[in-house]
Amino acid sequence: MKKLLCLLFWVPFLSFGQDQIPAQNGSIAIQPILHGTLVVSYQGLTLYVDPYGGAKGFEGQQAADLVLITDIHGDHHNQETLDGLELSQATIIAPQAVAEKLPKDKYKAVVVLANGASTDFSGAKITALPMYNLPETADSRHPKGRGNGYVVEMGGKKLYFSGDTEDIAEMRALKGIDVAFVCMNLPYTMDVEQAASAVSDFKPKVVYPYHYRGTEGLSDVEKFKTLVNAAAPEVEVRLRNWYPEN
Template identity: 85%
Template sequence: MKKLLTLLLIFCLGKSFAQDQIPAQNGNISIQPILHGTLVVSYQDLTIYVDPYGGAKGFEGQKPADLVLITDIHGDHHNQETLDGLDLSQATIIAPQAVSEKLPAGKYKSVVVLGNDSSTDFSSAKITAIPMYNLPETADSRHPKGRGNGYVVELGGKKLYFSGDTEDIPEMRGLTGIDAAFVCMNLPYTMDVEQAASAVAEFQPKMVYPYHYRGTEGLSDVEKFKSLVNASAPGVEVRLRNWYPGN
């Protein structure tokens, strides 16, 4: 019995330690990586799910979402199976128009459509949609400009940036005042490690999380990303976390 209690305590502590903390006004912002480009952000009484993907089981132990941010139509961002497995009856969905058209009616508290460069307030947060797209801009692009959204979320006096599926675009390089950036780097869908590191060195968030780094060649070299950022922008804290449990 004592051994079982000890194991349970270790498990619970491990779950707790898996959450990152970002100091903010009147409490911390908690960051919980889930899978790939999916995470949970918690601040005071507000719980945000970003691009829920990988099945509802990955969200066991998390508070129900008050707000869900969806960046694009692809299945690792708008994953209807995962959404259907979660209780989102009291959640507001924020999504681009192309995603909102695919969402079933009546399953969510509300759906707010945001286009690039538009914003909305929700509870203690302000959410701004920014462009995410591939370069060069072509008619057959996987991610054409204007279809999907990256997001800047302001809460607790901090600004969090979620890149979604983007390449090394001017709108990302032009960001200012970002406290925590979640930046993708998986070929051939987004950008490579060098592009991501170069962009981060320019807009200089206080900290950066490489996420969404599984591509056709497996997992990107995030250690290399960290070394490049450390060399070119030593003031930026690089946080490497496990976005792919089991790998």
């Protein structure tokens, strides 16, 4: 009976976090949802990144305390998904271009961060970084300064969310990243070779390829892993199912 009660107690926790990252006073739980969307939880703080794909994908998750949105495109700022979630007590962190599109009075607060700015939230530090296409052109899908990548510091760890970007100098110059989520989908961001090259430069302890569905289908994340393993064997590449419908 005691063993059964133990199992019943732990099932919700195990179903919440697919991966656990050891941190101070506990672990950071990471749950991929879809494409560039994930849930991060640590010490009672629940963070949603780029909610997309409908509210159904978040069933069983804790309500968000904090939501990070990287850019204006529908797979990052997806108002239909946001409207389907209980976010009345959530703080949204977003670039100005996204904040301008958010409805008023639906969230606890909206905090605008420009590239290079940072803010603190419940013991976590959030810093906005550039994300953009190369070469920089007037008709770029992702011009520099409009969207944000983010570094989130919590539990003594640094987590990097690339947003839609190529292998920009600001990414290659990152230091001390424990967990990185790096995009790779042509023609919108970069290919697996660019992504692997950048990761081999900044050397996060763990990297997750995410946001890897492009116009030609899913990118070859196994190739990405092979390239990173060859150039930076100290980096752990974690392949997870970001596209459960496939």
